[in-house]
Amino acid sequence: MELVLFILFGLLAVAGALNLLFQRHPINSALSLVVVMMSLAVLYWSLGAEFLAAAQVIVYAGAIMVLFIFVVMLLNAGEEEETHGSKIAYIAGIPGAAAIFCLLSFVFLSERSRLGSTGLGGYLSGAVSNIGEISHTLFTTLLLPFEVTSILILIAILGAVVLARKEL
Amino acid sequence: MITVPIAYYLILAAVLFCIGIAAFLIKRNVITIFMSIELMLNAVNLTFVAFAHVWRQISGQIFVFFVMVVAAAEAAVGLAIIIALFRTRRTLNVDEVDMLKN
Numbered sequence: 001m002e003l004v005l006f007i008l009f010g011l012l013a014v015a016g017a018l019n020l021l022f023q024r025h026p027i028n029s030a031l032s033l034v035v036v037m038m039s040l041a042v043l044y045w046s047l048g049a050e051f052l053a054a055a056q057v058i059v060y061a062g063a064i065m066v067l068f069i070f071v072v073m074l075l076n077a078g079e080e081e082e083t084h085g086s087k088i089a090y091i092a093g094i095p096g097a098a099a100i101f102c103l104l105s106f107v108f109l110s111e112r113s114r115l116g117s118t119g120l121g122g123y124l125s126g127a128v129s130n131i132g133e134i135s136h137t138l139f140t141t142l143l144l145p146f147e148v149t150s151i152l153i154l155i156a157i158l159g160a161v162v163l164a165r166k167e168l
Numbered sequence: 169m170i171t172v173p174i175a176y177y178l179i180l181a182a183v184l185f186c187i188g189i190a191a192f193l194i195k196r197n198v199i200t201i202f203m204s205i206e207l208m209l210n211a212v213n214l215t216f217v218a219f220a221h222v223w224r225q226i227s228g229q230i231f232v233f234f235v236m237v238v239a240a241a242e243a244a245v246g247l248a249i250i251i252a253l254f255r256t257r258r259t260l261n262v263d264e265v266d267m268l269k270n
Contacts, residue, residue: 003170010180017187017207026199033203036184040210047177047221049229052213052236059236064206064243071247072199075254080197081261093193097186104182108175115178115222117171133226134233142230149237156241163248166255 002118005046009039024079026072030065037061047118051131177218184211198253198260202246209239 016035023029037060045053108115138146188208195201213232220228250260257265 001170003172006172006176010176013180014183014187017184017191020200020203020207021187021191021194026197026203029200029203033207036207037210040214043177043180043214044217046172047217049217049220049232052217052229052232055233055236056213059240060206060210064240067243067247068199068203068206071250075199075251075260077197077199077260080195080200089193093190097190097193100189101182101186104185105179108178108182112173112175115174117173118177118221130229134229137226137230138233145234149234152241153237156244160244160248163245164251 002046006043009042013039013043026077026080027069030068030072033068034061034065037065049130051134174218174222178215181211181214181218184208184214196261196263198250198262198265201262202243202250206239206243209235 013036016032016039019032020029020036023032037056041053041056041061044050044056185208188204188211191204191207192201195204213235216228216232216235220226220232253265254260259265
């Protein structure tokens with residue numbers, strides 16, 4: 001059951017990411033990125049992170065991708081054209097990415113037995129719920145970073161407003 | 169009940185990260201390049217959640233929470249920069265935006 005869920009949504013995520021890579025129109029890439037994010041939300045849930053699964057759907061698939069699609073429509077972005085610069089990227093980029101993947105998967109597979117495995121909705125600890133645990137840590141030991149985050153968001157809003165003004 | 173090895177989750181994250189790298193290098197549209205950065209951030213988040221499950225520590229999930237916050241701020245500022253870029257240069261192709269080159 002758990003394995004079927006993982007394979008189903010893992011393949012969906014990889015298919016969405018590959019579709020992002022091969023589509024030439026930005027709106028198709030954006031919609032396939034939404035597929036990746038939704039399937040990652042299911043995988044977070046299967047790893048016992050219910051709060052992050054909800055936040056992934058709301059923040060990433062809901063807010064950030066809507067912003068992306070909004071900008072694609074606002075700028076009326078069409079299909080990207082081939083340029084001479086992208087040839088070098090093909091030659092250097094594909095083998096480089098493949099090499100990094102081989103290195104990472106070699107490390108993960110050699111440490112496979114020590115990393116263990118997960119059952120369906122495996123909880124971190126049975127005592128409290130995931131959301132309770134996160135909020136307890138966030139509002140006691142990590143209160144200052146949490147409050148600094150709100151200032152970061154405020155600065156980001158001001159920066160976005162200043163940058164997107166008509167006269168720059 | 170069949171359980172899934174955590175290594176599979178980590179390998180899935182590596183696959184997504186490498187597709188993100190490839191898309192970042194190959195794509196010529198600045199919005200799509202920005203999207204591949206988001207894909208790489210998502211792959212790293214999956215690694216954090218998987219390791220939080222391995223060590224039974226909540227701090228990995230809190231790290232993902234902060235990454236999401238920073239990604240939201242980054243998306244807002246980055247897309248504003250893209251809009252400003254399009255206003256001045258009338259293009260979204262990164263090869264035509266080389267003002268700092270010479």
